Amino acid sequence: MEPQNSPLTTHVLDTACGLPAQGLCLRLSRLEDLAQQWTELRKSYTDPDGRCPGLLTPGQMKPGTYKLSFDTEAYWKKRGQESFYPYVEVVFTITKETQKFHVPLLLSPWSYTTYRGS
Structure with missing residues (x-):
């Protein structure tokens, strides 16, 4: 069960087929300063x-x-698809804990794009 009203969300779109990327494993980590x-x-996994x-x-x-690590190799292998990137890591900075952050990933076997969403 996902926490409700999370200040941080993500969404992955499989641009090769134009559909949501269901079942993609991802990990969220934070860099410890010291x-x-x-x-x-x-x-977690995408719904x-x-x-x-x-x-x-x-x-x-x-x-x-923070870092979101997406296991793209396993995602593409499940679909019988070869891919170039075994994983995608998106590193970003949160400056205000009261803001909401959305980190979308547009994914194909040969490329990816990310941006700060709303």
């Missing part, structure tokens, strides 16, 4: 709409550097 190491906060709506509870959100 050790400069990533701490995994959550592992039938390609969304992973609740990655953090509002209390977990704090300013810092």
Whole structure:
């Protein structure tokens, strides 16, 4: 069950077929300042709409550097598709824990695009 009203969400669209990327495994991590190491906060999978709506509870959100790691190789292999990128990592900075953040990923076997969504 995903946390409700999460301040951080993602959505993955399989642009090769024009449909949501269902069942894509992803991990959310935060960079710990002192050790400069990533701490995994959550592992999840995209739902039938390609969304992973609740990655953090509002209390977990704090300013810092975060990373979403998408296991694209396993996603494409399940579909019998060769791909170029075994995983996609999107690193971003949160400066205000009171804001909402949406990190979409547009994915094909040979390319990807991401941006700060709304």
